[in-house]
Amino acid sequence: MADKKSIRIGILGFGTVGQGVWKHLTQDKAALERRLGVKLVLARASVSDLKKKRAVKLPKSKLTADSFAIVDDPSIDIVCELIGGTTLARELTLRALANGKTVVTANKALLCEHGEELFEAARKEGVHYFFEASVAGGIPIIKTLREGLIANRFPLIYGILNGTTNYMLTRMEREGISYEDVLGEARRLGYVEADEALDLDGVDAAHKAVILAYLAHGKWVSLNDMFVEGIRKITAQDVEYARQLGYKIKLLAVIQRDFDKEALSVRLHPALIKKSELMAQVDMVFNGVSLTGDVVGTTLLVGRGAGQDATASAVISDIADAVYAIQGGPAPAISEEDAEVYDALGAGLRLAKPQDIASAYYLRLRVKDQKGVLAKVARVFADAGLSVATMIQHEDPGSNSAVLIFTTHLSNEAAAAKAVAKLENLDAVLETPFLLRIFNPPPM
Ligand code: HSE
Numbered sequence: 285m286a287d288k289k290s291i292r293i294g295i296l297g298f299g300t301v302g303q304g305v306w307k308h309l310t311q312d313k314a315a316l317e318r319r320l321g322v323k324l325v326l327a328r329a330s331v332s333d334l335k336k337k338r339a340v341k342l343p344k345s346k347l348t349a350d351s352f353a354i355v356d357d358p359s360i361d362i363v364c365e366l367i368g369g370t371t372l373a374r375e376l377t378l379r380a381l382a383n384g385k386t387v388v389t390a391n392k393a394l395l396c397e398h399g400e401e402l403f404e405a406a407r408k409e410g411v412h413y414f415f416e417a418s419v420a421g422g423i424p425i426i427k428t429l430r431e432g433l434i435a436n437r438f439p440l441i442y443g444i445l446n447g448t449t450n451y452m453l454t455r456m457e458r459e460g461i462s463y464e465d466v467l468g469e470a471r472r473l474g475y476v477e478a479d480e481a482l483d484l485d486g487v488d489a490a491h492k493a494v495i496l497a498y499l500a501h502g503k504w505v506s507l508n509d510m511f512v513e514g515i516r517k518i519t520a521q522d523v524e525y526a527r528q529l530g531y532k533i534k535l536l537a538v539i540q541r542d543f544d545k546e547a548l549s550v551r552l553h554p555a556l557i558k559k560s561e562l563m564a565q566v567d568m569v570f571n572g573v574s575l576t577g578d579v580v581g582t583t584l585l586v587g588r589g590a591g592q593d594a595t596a597s598a599v600i601s602d603i604a605d606a607v608y609a610i611q612g613g614p615a616p617a618i619s620e621e622d623a624e625v626y627d628a629l630g631a632g633l634r635l636a637k638p639q640d641i642a643s644a645y646y647l648r649l650r651v652k653d654q655k656g657v658l659a660k661v662a663r664v665f666a667d668a669g670l671s672v673a674t675m676i677q678h679e680d681p682g683s684n685s686a687v688l689i690f691t692t693h694l695s696n697e698a699a700a701a702k703a704v705a706k707l708e709n710l711d712a713v714l715e716t717p718f719l720l721r722i723f724n725p726p727p728m
Contacts, residue, residue, distance in 0.1 A: 392491040414605055440538075440575075441538075442540075454567040501633060643721045667706070
């Protein structure tokens with residue numbers, strides 16, 4: 285059991301999050317040291333450009349352009365990987381673990397792509413790899429899932445895991461503004477990732493869903509095996525039609541396990557959700573995660589899913605756990621090196637097939653405004669096995685076309701895909717049909 289008088293921390297990447305961690309560790313150092321019973325030393329931070337101006341100022345001696353100098357420094361105990369990306373970050377993480385350091389990360393893409401390898405490396409070296417900041421920013425979802433709700437199995441976890449798209453959908457809903465206008469606004473505010481596809485195509489939220497699915501079910505799901513759909517095709521009209529039907533549109537991650545069939549579905553797509561649901565009221569840049577456990581029932585966590593301070597809060601929580609672990613204190617109830625726990629959770633589990641994934645649907649269709657068209661559309665629905673719940677026709681004067689908005693009763697992904705493919709081939713259908721899921725969570 286180590287009993288160090290001080291713990292030295294190195295930070296890889298001194299962008300928004302890195303500076304936030306440094307700022308808060310510096311400001312709140314005395315209180316943290318009292319709680320942890322050890323001195324915390326902010327040893328060094330690495331950057332790609334030493335000359336760049338930064339809001340948080342460091343003595344020159346503490347900044348380096350060589351991240352390897354930090355991971356190879358024998359005096360450093362904890363390495364915070366806040367670089368992002370999956371290439372250099374992977375190399376640095378593996379090297380830090382091999383050097384016996386505890387690593388803390390906010391890097392969801394890295395975990396999603398290489399989690400298995402990184403956990404194995406931590407296991408081999410007898411060190412920890414902590415990642416609270418990787419999912420839902422400041423919401424302590426990893427700790428909640430692994431520790432607070434340890435008594436549970438989870439038939440359903442769902443939520444809003446991307447703040448940028450939630451901000452955009454909220455503004456579209458509240459102000460009726462177009463997707464393009466709200467995207468411009470989100471860019472101006474610096475909310476959109478440099479690689480915009482991460483936010484707009486749902487990739488960032490899908491990475492987070494994969495991590496939660498692993499923690500809850502012991503199975504790494506590839507993005508290629510998931511439905512991953514972003515928000516680019518949603519129009520202000522869809523948001524308004526949804527509102528008229530009593531729904532909001534949210535970009536939802538849904539992780540569902542059928543414990544009888546041992547089938548797991550992990551998906552990420554926009555969905556209509558009843559306005560009265562608490563999740564529908566998680567607006568603007570906030571994230572929300574709903575966990576339904578077989579013992580606890582449903583628990584909903586809401587908070588800031590991104591941003592300097594919220595993410596720094598999660599990283600510092602991991603640094604605290606890292607300090608406890610280094611000092612030989614109580615280990616986390618379940619941690620990444622508990623391979624047996626995760627193997628047992630995922631044993632015999634298969635991915636659900638499209639026909640196993642139940643949902644109701646919203647379908648927007650632009651059609652020729654002619655007699656007989658509705659009958660043809662209805663025939664496609666019937667043949668595919670979809671039952672219509674509501675239909676609204678919006679005339680488009682002067683265009684000889686009309687927009688039809690359908691909602692369906694509960695059906696499944698295979699039937700919905702079949703209907704869309706057939707509708708697309710009808711002469712009377714003028715645009716690619718646009719389908720959204722309707723997500724009805726079970727009562728809390
Ligand atoms: N782009 C992400 C979001 C940042 O908007 O939630 C946090 O992962």
